[in-house]
Amino acid sequence: EAHRASPREGTSGGVRLQDLVKSKMSETSRTAFGGRRAVPPNNSNAAEDDLPTVELQGVVPRGVNLQEFLNVTSVHLFKERWDTNKVDHHTDKYENNKLIVRRGQSFYVQIDFNRPYDPRRDLFRVEYVIGECHVQAPVLTPWVAL
Numbered sequence: 001e002a003h004r005a006s007p008r009e010g011t012s013g014g015v016r017l018q019d020l021v022k023s024k025m026s027e028t029s030r031t032a033f034g035g036r037r038a039v040p041p042n043n044s045n046a047a048e049d050d051l052p053t054v055e056l057q058g059v060v061p062r063g064v065n066l067q068e069f070l071n072v073t074s075v076h077l078f079k080e081r082w083d084t085n086k087v088d089h090h091t092d093k094y095e096n097n098k099l100i101v102r103r104g105q106s107f108y109v110q111i112d113f114n115r116p117y118d119p120r121r122d123l124f125r126v127e128y129v130i131g132e133c134h135v136q137a138p139v140l141t142p143w144v145a146l
Contacts, residue, residue: 070113070114070115070117070122070124071113071114072111072112072113072114072124073112073113073114074111074112075109075110075111075112076109076110076111076112077099077109078099078107078108078109078110079097079098079099079100084108085099085101085107085108086100088105088107089101089102089105089107090102109126111124111126
């Protein structure tokens with residue numbers, strides 16, 4: 001059983017108060033998350049290297065011509081140090097090659113398709129994943145094809 005020192009005890013009384021405080025402060029304790037959170041906040045995808053893949057949803061007729069489907073050929077996040085997202089969000093000085101944006105500010109994403117986008121016949125969805133426990137939310141702004 002450890003001896004607890006009183007503030008009046010000196011070096012002759014066994015353990016000094018300063019030593020006891022140092023030992024308590026150096027002990028590792030589990031991380032406490034305040035408020036309503038029982039898990040750490042989701043603010044990074046750094047722990048996830050495998051991003052979700054796109055799969056056809058709904059009923060697909062047998063023998064359908066997949067060439068007619070709208071396929072993504074590339075996605076540009078404008079995340080280089082000189083690009084719009086980095087400069088507008090004041091993250092161009094960060095030594096990080098991932099997209100970092102600030103909450104509440106708009107940002108740019110360019111999605112290239114295998115053919116021109118036609119809003120009358122094409123439907124696509126964009127899912128933003130942040131952290132391990134991501135939540136789907138509706139997009140309230142319309143998409144614009146340029």
